[in-house]
């Protein structure tokens with residue numbers, strides 16, 4: 001790490017818990033100290049010491065078109081001339097809601113919030129209000145933000161820091177969150193049977209990014225859809241990561257399964273702090289002031305955030321072939337890494353879909369939290385550092401997915417694959 005980043009991290013620890021504003025940024029799981037980033041453009045991050053890195057996380061997903069994408073920047077500049085926030089309805093937020101309903105199959109009506117956390121917290125409240133039931137089912141290792149109901153066997157930074165069940169969540173709250181292993185339909189059937197008529201919602205990441213990248217097995221999403229239909233349970237896809245990433249209409253479009261409700265974030269903000277939840281009009285009509293379930297926000301629908309997000313979605317809607325490029329980039333990187341593994345005689349597990357992937361340092365098939373945890377996290381730390389030394393910025397935890405962007409060109413892919421081969425060889 002460069003001198004300026006080191007100095008800033010030391011200073012930050014005096015004022016910010018752990019020196020960071022979100023735990024996984026602290027590099028605790030991979031050793032070393034975090035880089036402090038001063039700017040980013042296209043495929044690159046530039047730190048305070050002027051080192052340049054090819055970015056494989058893209059702000060944890062939002063920057064799917066690369067950093068400082070011009071049409072988005074232009075729209076934000078234009079909008080900020082009219083001031084930053086009004087706390088009143090705007091034309092922009094109507095455009096935003098319209099484009100989301102056009103693009104995401106399950107969403108007939110949508111409410112904008114400020115983060116993915118707010119979106120999931122609000123979605124389960126609405127599902128509870130709509131069904132008159134209290135319990136929800138979530139899956140071990142899935143992460144839905146830091147709402148109390150979800151910090152139970154939570155993925156992402158919570159597993160990374162070894163705190164999947166956060167202190168501070170009351171027993172009263174925790175008892176209404178039922179847990180099942182991901183990709184295990186039988187476990188869900190048993191929970192539903194044992195809690196008949198009491199489950200308001202099943203919430204999941206339709207492709208998990210928060211225990212590393214884990215894909216739904218064939219028939220799994222359809223199986224959950226069927227259970228929800230039979231038992232009148234609200235099926236919620238948390239597409240904060242996968243929305244507009246795995247297809248213009250997210251994982252639900254890619255896998256052809258329509259949930260009752262969807263939560264969104266990341267890409268819909270174009271890099272600004274935004275979330276949204278939406279779904280069938282019949283359910284969304286329960287949201288205040290149309291209905292009785294209360295949810296509000298001083299900065300919800302903020303013009304800056306709407307400008308960035310709308311410019312991003314409009315570009316995606318008008319250029320659907322960008323997904324072909326993302327698929328090709330993902331395929332080329334993943335198959336190149338697999339070739340290196342074969343050449344080096346290494347048997348590790350690669351999970352991949354579109355522009356999301358994770359390399360797990362285990363020879364087990366990774367399909368749920370238990371198998372994800374079979375990975376060698378120490379080896380992952382060495383791999384992370386070896387890649388960083390070669391100018392490639394990965395997610396600083398094994399329990400995160402990587403997110404590719406359209407800014408990656410041939411030269412970047414070549415550099416990524418070269419660094420991968422050298423790093424894998426170095427750390428054995």
Ligand SMILES: Cc1ncc(COP(=O)(O)O)c(C=O)c1O
Nearest residue numbers: 115116117143144145240241265
């Ligand atoms: C699937 C998923 N849901 C919800 C969230 C929470 O979003 P935010 O960090 O914007 O609160 C995240 C990421 O943090 C996520 O990956």
Ligand SMILES: N[C@H](C=O)CCC(=O)O
Nearest residue numbers: 022024060156157210400
């Ligand atoms: N996995 C998290 C969200 O996607 C990582 C971002 C964070 O918690 O800081």
